[in-house]
Amino acid sequence: MKEETPSYERYQRQILLKGFGLEGQHKLLQAKVLVIGAGGLGCPALQYLAAAGVGTIGIVDEDIVSITNLHRQILFTVDDIGLQKAFIAKERLAKLNPEIIIINYNERLTTRNALKIINDYDIVIDATDNFSTRYLINDACVLLNKPIVYGAVSQFEGQVAILNYHSTIGIASANYRDLFPTPPIDGEVLNCAEAGVLGVLTGIIGSMQASETIKIITGIGKPLVNTVLTYHSLTNQLYEIEIVAKAATRSLIPANAADFITMDYEWFCTSSNNxxxxxxxxxxxxxxxxxxxxxxxxxxxxxxxxxxxxxxxxxxxxxxxxxxxxxxxxxxxxxxxxxxxxxxxxxxxxxxxxxxxxxxxxxxxxxxxxxxxxxxx
Amino acid sequence: MTVHIMLFGQLADITGVDKITIENCLDTDSMVKSLQNTYPALIQSTFVIAVDKKIISSNTLLTDQCTVALLPPFSGG
Missing domain, CATH: 3.40.250.10 (Rhodanese-like domain)
Incomplete structure (x- = not known):
């Protein structure tokens, strides 16, 4: 919190909610959330988290705004083309809610900076657009014991899940490698640039990520812990699948920080088929x-x-x-x-x-x- | 014995449908083999299998009217 007495007036409509109240608002203002990727998923997630009053928000993105981003990355305008996404996002969000702290990292998440950046936050939102960063985030969060609010899209469909979340009732938490132990072969799964994506779908999935984040911070509702929810925008089909933690998964993840730093995730996700x-x-x-x-x-x-x-x-x-x-x-x-x-x-x-x-x-x-x-x- | 199969993402692009019903299929291994015979491009595909909404990691016996979901990874954001 930046100010001694934050204005609770802006949060009045959510403080009214049953189970949320002043206590929920305090928890949000104390929380530190890192959003990795300020793209189609990251933009709406950032907007709702900033608006809801998450006290500290980090934004990691090394990319610049391009015109093909604008159909889904709704924090940006044509005037921003060519400018740093993380920096512009921070500027927009600071205007939306000047009472919170926003930190931009205009850099690519790598094994060299990941542990240091992630360590300063309570929750990580995976809003990236490639497998190598997804596996990198997963492994870093397992090493640092941080929950991940995962989101991914393809064409008209999306996936949302809460991974690596250690609840107090002692259920072993599943991570991304319990779902997909190793990356698909390079070329098998198309990204948004190749397969296309419905802009509003990233808005829906990114907003779901924000919603799940708010639920685990405030402790309300039934968050998607160890569950992947799939959503199909053309049929409105929602389907939940339970992810089960497996003993073998841990052996796929670097044993410690030193091993993690030497991992080449880029190679790991693209090497198999050239x-x-x-x-x-x-x-x-x-x-x-x-x-x-x-x-x-x-x-x-x-x-x-x-x-x-x-x-x-x-x-x-x-x-x-x-x-x-x-x-x-x-x-x-x-x-x-x-x-x-x-x-x-x-x-x-x-x-x-x-x-x-x-x-x-x-x-x-x-x-x-x-x-x-x-x-x- | 009837098994309902749901296909997500690029898997549905390969088969052209998002739901398939097959008869007389004993377990998940034989189900995958039968699908791959009909749709050879599935051999190249990465996916996880959920039986009645729970992800499995080894061959699993199927029961009448159960639902099997095949979920591929998505990378987009």
């Missing part, structure tokens, strides 16, 4: 060769459709039924960003093994088009 990738230069060199079969694995109707080389279309969803007929010795698969094509390359490898040379166009057609337009200049 043997197929071919760069644009090499691709252009072989693209018109008669021995090379080029396959577009995007779903039908996706654009742009390149005209500089010949290719066939076999969407990934129908891939396995159609690949046995491929005769040529070398196969190159491509998609929009180079992620789905990695999956396709793996499927081809599973079918043909070493009998064919299999490549996946690195960076996908997006990177190829970009490269082509710079060459023309």
């Amino acid at each position: 043997k197929f990738e071919i760069g644009i230069e090499n691709f252009n060199r072989i693209a018109n060769s008669a021995d090379v079969e080029i396959i577009d694995v995007r779903e039908l109707g996706e654009s742009p459709m390149p005209t500089d080389f010949n290719y066939v279309q076999i969407p990934l969803s129908q891939f396995n039924n159609n690949i046995a007929a491929i005769k040529k010795e070398t196969i190159v698969v491509f998609c929009q960003s180079g992620k789905r094509s990695l999956q396709a390359a793996q499927l081809l490898f599973d079918t043909f093994g070493e009998t064919k040379t299999i490549y996946s166009l690195k960076g996908g057609i997006t990177e190829w088009v970009k490269n082509k337009s710079t060459e023309k200049r």
Whole structure:
């Protein structure tokens, strides 16, 4: 709390609530919450936590605002494009509630700074957009014994859970690795830039994260401890799944701070599957060769459709039924960003093994088009 | 014996449906095998299995009218 006598008038409507009261408000004002990621999930979570009077809020984000953020990252305006997200978020929130302390960290969360930053807070909100940071946050919070309010989205669906929360009744708490012990192979799970996301969905999931955070701070209601809630915005389906803590999970997490600092989470989450990738230069060199079969694995109707080389279309969803007929010795698969094509390359490898040379166009057609337009200049 | 399967996220994109009902499936291992035969792209997919809303970590016997949920990880934010 910044001031000796904070204005409780602004909190009057929530203090009125049964079970909340002045006591709940005091708990919020004493609480320290770290929001990692000031994006689609982080923006609404930050707004509601600041408005509710969480006394100290930390914001970690190294990114700058871009125009493709604005459909879901509602703290930012067109005037903020190119500026630091964490800094702008702090400015906006300070105007919303000048009675709380807001600290911005304009840096990427790494194994070097994570333990130091997280240690100053009571609760961590995982509002990130990538697996390597999610595993990093999980492991750091297990080492520091801090609860995580987890949120993640894909297209029209979201997941929310409270992880690593040690309640007083002594139930062993599950963490992210009890849910997903190791990351998916690189390219298997698309991020928002590749798969798209409904802006308002991140608003709903980020707001749920704020709501769960307020519940565990004030002790009201039944928070999603050891439970992952899934929400589908198109069908309004809500489904809760109980996560069970497993003894084997602890062995996946670094034993102590020294081991944690030496972990390479970036590598851990992307290393598994790069043997197929071919760069644009090499691709252009072989693209018109008669021995090379080029396959577009995007779903039908996706654009742009390149005209500089010949290719066939076999969407990934129908891939396995159609690949046995491929005769040529070398196969190159491509998609929009180079992620789905990695999956396709793996499927081809599973079918043909070493009998064919299999490549996946690195960076996908997006990177190829970009490269082509710079060459023309 | 009828088992109801719910698919989430990218798994539903692979199958094209978010609910599947299968008959005569004894346990979760044979259920996954049968799904992978029908939808080979599932072989490449990461997901956890929940039987009647509880995550399992080893092969689990299924009962008539039980619901099995397949939940993939999401990274977006």
